[in-house]
Amino acid sequence: MTDNGLHNEQELLQQIAGGNETAFKQIVDVYWTKVYGQALAYCKSAPQAEELTQDTFIAIWINRQKLPDLTNFAGYLYSIARHKLLNTIRQKLATTIAVDNIPLEETNWRPDVQMEYRQAYDQLMQGMEALPPVRKKVFMMSRLEGKSYDEIATELQVSRNTVKEHIVKALNFLRSHVATHHDCFFPGVLLLIFLRD
Known part of the structure; x- marks a missing residue:
């Protein structure tokens, strides 16, 4: 059994690659909390962290044909999550969001x-x-x-x-x-x- 409680993870990945949504749900159930927790630590916003987590698993599903060849699914998953987080940071910089809920001065626009x-x-x-x-x-x-x-x-x-x-x-x-x-x-x-x- 893996650290995440899946003894048949490789089999599930094969099934997901074939379009099995039930297998995908099992993977999501196991990894959701960890990905969400990491996202929340940096987004400081529950809705934004949830959106980032959803986007991460959507990317997994869209690219599911790659799953059978993975030797480290957790590493692959967290790599996608990091990429999504970096994109979120870029968006923050592009829109100059409020820091700690304090609006930035108008000059920042x-x-x-x-x-x-x-x-x-x-x-x-x-x-x-x-x-x-x-x-x-x-x-x-x-x-x-x-x-x-x-x-x-x-x-x-x-x-x-x-x-x-x-x-x-x-x-x-x-x-x-x-x-x-x-x-x-x-x-x-x-x-x-x-x-x-």
Whole structure:
């Protein structure tokens, strides 16, 4: 039996690939809470997290022909969820949503300010790609998967202090990277999503 309670997951994936909706419902029932929890940790909005989770499973269904060839369905699922989350973040930057329910100033609707958000996001993404592989993985697990330091330490079989050290160094690097490549104020929404301590 897998960690998620499915002893016949591969068989279910085969059935889903063939269009079996009952098998698909079983997979959704097992993984929904985990995907939703991770989405909620970063969206801070239950409706938005639910929509993101639904979109993730819709993508699984649409691309169901790929399922029989997967050796790690959970990893595939969470990869799609991360992609959906990044798209959500991009949409936040494009529409300059309110941060913590406090409306942004009207000046933030100006095209030049919108450009600042997009440029800051691009610099952040470039900085993340420049991180050493292990540090990047730890950072993504923390910021995009919503995992705690203890969960990451257990999964990677390292100490909690090692995880914390990776996060601190990643944050320091990203702040420096963005400051070096981005002259203007770093948008608060990115700080809240990625660069919180």
